[in-house]
Amino acid sequence: RGRPAPDPLGARLRFLAEADRLKSVLRGTTIFDGTRRETSAEHSWHLALFALTLGEHAVDPPDPARAVRMLLLHDLVEIDAGDAPIHGNHDPAAQEEAELRAAERLYGLLPSPQDAALRAIWDEFEAARSVDAVFARSIDRVQPVLANLATGGGTWTEYSVTRAQLETRVGDKVRRGAPILWDALVPRLDAWFGPA
Amino acid sequence: RGRPAPDPLGARLRFLAEADRLKSVLRGTTIFDGTRRETSAEHSWHLALFALTLGEHAVDPPDPARAVRMLLLHDLVEIDAGDAPIHGNHDPAAQEEAELRAAERLYGLLPSPQDAALRAIWDEFEAARSVDAVFARSIDRVQPVLANLATGGGTWTEYSVTRAQLETRVGDKVRRGAPILWDALVPRLDAWFGPA
Numbered sequence A, B: 001r002g003r004p005a006p007d008p009l010g011a012r013l014r015f016l017a018e019a020d021r022l023k024s025v026l027r028g029t030t031i032f033d034g035t036r037r038e039t040s041a042e043h044s045w046h047l048a049l050f051a052l053t054l055g056e057h058a059v060d061p062p063d064p065a066r067a068v069r070m071l072l073l074h075d076l077v078e079i080d081a082g083d084a085p086i087h088g089n090h091d092p093a094a095q096e097e098a099e100l101r102a103a104e105r106l107y108g109l110l111p112s113p114q115d116a117a118l119r120a121i122w123d124e125f126e127a128a129r130s131v132d133a134v135f136a137r138s139i140d141r142v143q144p145v146l147a148n149l150a151t152g153g154g155t156w157t158e159y160s161v162t163r164a165q166l167e168t169r170v171g172d173k174v175r176r177g178a179p180i181l182w183d184a185l186v187p188r189l190d191a192w193f194g195p196a
């Protein structure tokens, strides 16, 4: 960052080739037919589609294009830092440090000022304060819930998740951006977990 | 379309669950490390990232957010119609008809007027006339070229593609939206195919 980029197109193509590696990061959650774990790249695509279609159910009206951009970029750091499953055990401080280093390296592949601009979108997502970030994060949390419901339990079974844990780790975050979305899932969650 | 949707959120969640099936559509091209074929879902994510970063190399300045939206949606029809590899043999009229039927069914899962709005984005991509569509289509054509270069030939070897065929089927389309992008690849194409 800050150093002159004599070949911005070449730098962007190297960034895009590096980004391809997100297709090899496997998540805890499976695709909706349960046949295999989904990759972080296809998860990111799916979330962008959620953001394109669910905006009117957000508590504050988001800018869908900004939410889409956040969701396309939000998991890139996993290329270096790996996926930290929400119901798994990991050291949050170590994970955060690894993600910060990954963001430096990956966004740093882009020419200036695009490196800073895209990095700022990721920082905004991580900060979880803006309307678009709060909406994007509720989307990011709700998609695995739908995958688990579609596959008869998925990571809930794998990690012995309780309804109370789901409410704290997932429900509270979904409700923050889109309470209507969480409310719509409660009957299906009651059917799977038993009433909260 | 046109009929009342008493539960728009439920309809959107059903659309998003159906869209998940794009993660099971395999393309001819592999991911950049050559280990497996890429899915149309992760291809769509990758293209959206191309559109986010390469806009300044387009011949006419695109609206990146619109190009991103087009690329997120452009392959959804493959859920029903399958992928038609660019260097493969398929009946273009039959493929087009299958894709039109797929678009009716898939966008038709969404409540009105979102069904028509998203369908219009796909129609615009297919028509290949607007600035954003021309740019998005050049992105869609160039990404497999980069995958083939990264893997030492890929589908060019598989389908015995000549340099002349590549120029007609791919180069002309990339040049239409982003001639600078194609020019930047010519030295690498010369090295692989021999000079045009």
Ligand SMILES: [Ca+2]
Residues within 6 Å of the ligand: A043, A074, A075, A140
């Ligand atoms: Ca995520």
